[in-house]
Amino acid sequence: MNKLLLLLALLCGCCALGFAQSKPIKPLIDAWRVADTSQTHRAEVGYAQLKKQKENLQLNLPKHQQLLGMLHAYLDQNPDDRLKIRLTMYEILGKFEFEQKRDVQDSVNIYNCIKLAHKLKDDQLKAEVYTLCAEIGRGTNRYILYNLKAIELQRKIGFSHFKYVHNRFFNVSFGLYQSNDYRQSVNYGLQCLSFKNIAQKTWDPRVYLFQLDVVGASYLKLNQYDSAKYYYQQIIDTLVKKPDPAPYIQGLWLAIAKGNIGHVLILQGHEREGIPLVEVQLNESRRLGSYNNMAMAQNILAAIDFKEQRYREALAKWKEAYQWTFKSEYYVVEQQLLAVQGIEKSYQKLNVPDSAYKYGDIYHELSSKRLLDISSKKLSAVKTKIEFDDIQNSLENINAKLQQEKLVRNSILAGVFLLTVISLLLYNRQKLKTKHQTEILNRDRMAKDLEIKDARERLGSFAKNIGEKEKLIKDLERTIKANGTENLNDSLLNYVLVTDEEWSKFKEAFSKAYPLFFPRLKQLLTHINPAEERLASLICLQLNNRQIANMLGISADSVSRSKRRLKGRINLPDDSMLEDYICALND
Structure with missing residues (x-):
């Protein structure tokens, strides 16, 4: 009799332990099982919790890893393709939020999720997976491709069923700008800006500033100066009306906008009005330690010195701008090319052929690398990959048949x-x-x-x-x-x-x-x-x-x-x- 009571006690203890372990993961599992159009918003609740947990990494990271262990154990006992996709996405998003290093296996796992979403015939889930694929592939040819695929599917299902849709348009606009496709960059950028009054709860004011900058810069590259000036003035008006809570962001973006308006004025022949605005960008960027914007402003001022035949002053400014590009963390190639080309031209005017030849070689090397990089990111390459994706779909249709x-x-x-x-x-x-x-x-x-x-x-x-x-x-x-x-x-x-x-x-x-x-x-x-x-x-x-x-x-x-x-x-x-x-x- 005593043995029977002991066995019953052990069974009750195991059941209680199992219930205690399943309680933390139950809200996630319930949300991830949903297959209708509300699934994205339901899953977003779990992702929002990740954003809150990153405020205290030391305390919350062990809890997050323990939760992942429980989720994997549950999935091992209850195999389910939909839950597998959601868990993979949750795990990768956790690495983003907790600033953990992502590895090659993450890319393999999320790519396999595309196949599983195909198998489930769930375009909405597939759109979410493509969005995460784009974030993992940031800086590669896949970045524009996956964002375009996500937009295509989200448009088909209805943008209202997704949060942060405007971010997809921003990513495409920014990627196209980096590929020198300025007209298409403006096209997607304006579509991004149109969401400002629709998605107010999820709208990121800093993404808005960045998108205004990309549209303004694209118009500047297209020599549409009035349009460029208009969008940079929008940055100033926005920050004046509602200042950014971070003084660094407020000061830097005001300086960027003023410097670009000054650049436009200089290109339109109003140098007296434009130069002080570019100097504001230079001085404020120097104060804030933004080396890329320092180089940008310095290149503009050096070009004016060169135009006025002040070749030694121009050379000194261009050399300084070139050195600054090596201290910047991003977007330096364009400013490096401008600086190196200016140095070469200045040495030619100063009759120093050896130095001119040296920087000419540097310019051609940088220019060739940039040309190859741009060519690899062309939208035609993206279209070819989409066609390849369509061939895969055809193979799946044959298997279904x-x-x-x-x-x-x-x-x-x-x-x-x-x-x-x-x-x-x-x-x-x-x-x-x-x-x-x-x-x-x-x-x-x-x-x-x-x-x-x-x-x-x-x-x-x-x-x-x-x-x-x-x-x-x-x-x-x-x-x-x-x-x-x-x-x-x-x-x-x-x-x-x-x-x-x-x-x-x-x-x-x-x-x-x-x-x-x-x-x-x-x-x-x-x-x-x-x-x-x-x-x-x-x-x-x-x-x-x-x-x-x-x-x-x-x-x-x-x-x-x-x-x-x-x-x-x-x-x-x-x-x-x-x-x-x-x-x-x-x-």
């Missing part, structure tokens, strides 16, 4: 034996056909990957060739100056940098990377000549007139005239940009 055929076969098996035999034969035949189709799709996908890889390598070689040929021009310039020859332009114009063999290799790689470009161009101009083809393809790569001139062995003026003739042949209106129209042929 195969499962459906199995059900049909099983139904026929319940009938007459003779019909069963016939059905099996038909099924096997269809299975072989489906397998053959799957193999064809796999081969096509592998062939497409190889072609794209080869095309990108050739385009990378082409970009490197540009740098080498610009360096060659510098060598020729030094030689000609040393010999006392002044007629430099005539000598360079006689040097043809693109042979028929080079053009043939380039065109082959270009056609693989952008298969629709030349067919669309020939539809547009039925009697197009080879010179127009070369010009259009170089415009599509967003090379400037000087680079195109170097590649074609002609002068920059000749490039401008050729562009005007091509624009006339296409019958574009005067207010339309030929470059935008040519680049649109890839869309």
Whole structure:
């Protein structure tokens, strides 16, 4: 009797222990099981708790890790794909909040979650996974891709079912700005700003300031100065109306806005009004230790000194700006290029050829790296990845079709034996056909990957060739100056940098990377000549007139005239940009 009582006591103790362990995780499990359109908002409650816990890392991190252990133990005993996806997301978001290092396995796990969400046929859950994939892939080619996929699915389901939708548009806008796609950056940036009055509870005022800055900077790159000035003035008006609680943020963003307005005024010819505003940006950024903004303002002031033929003052400023870029944590390449190019030009004017040659080499190396980086982030590469994703969907549809055929076969098996035999034969035949189709799709996908890889390598070689040929021009310039020859332009114009063999290799790689470009161009101009083809393809790569001139062995003026003739042949209106129209042929 005593043994029986002891056994009952042990069983009650185990049950109580199990209940105590399940109590902390029960709210999460209940929220994660939801499959309707309320699932995102329900799951967000758990993520909000993570944000609160990070306020005391030492105390809350062990509790968080203990909770994860309980969740994993529950999932081991109760396998469920939906819970597995939610737990993976929760674990990775916890690493973000508790500032823990993420590893390669996190990327593998979240990518597997995409497959599981496909399997569940839950687009809303898939949109959440793509959002987290974008955050993990920040700074890579996948960053824009996954944000675009998330926006596509969120738009389909309805933006009201998601928090922080505006952040997806901001991420795309910022990524496109870094890829030099300024028009599309403005497009997505304005869509982001439109959420300010819709998602007020989740709206981050600092994201709003950053988005205004990206839109203003994009307009500045597009030479639309009034629009750029308008959005930077919006930053000032916002901070004046409702100052940021952090003095550092308040002071820095006011300085950034004023400095960019000053830059616009200088570009519009109002230097007397613009220079003091740029100096405000320089001095305030120096006070706050923002090296990137210090370099930005210093580059602008150095360019004014150079314009006024104060070459030594310009050189000193550009050198200082160049040193500051190495102390900045981000966004330095553009300012480095401006500083190094300025140093090179100043040494040329001061007749110090060795130093000019040295910084010329640095400039070409930085420029080539940046060109390759931008090329790898182009939206066309993103579209290719989306097409690859669609091929995966096609394979999944074929597998689903195969499962459906199995059900049909099983139904026929319940009938007459003779019909069963016939059905099996038909099924096997269809299975072989489906397998053959799957193999064809796999081969096509592998062939497409190889072609794209080869095309990108050739385009990378082409970009490197540009740098080498610009360096060659510098060598020729030094030689000609040393010999006392002044007629430099005539000598360079006689040097043809693109042979028929080079053009043939380039065109082959270009056609693989952008298969629709030349067919669309020939539809547009039925009697197009080879010179127009070369010009259009170089415009599509967003090379400037000087680079195109170097590649074609002609002068920059000749490039401008050729562009005007091509624009006339296409019958574009005067207010339309030929470059935008040519680049649109890839869309």
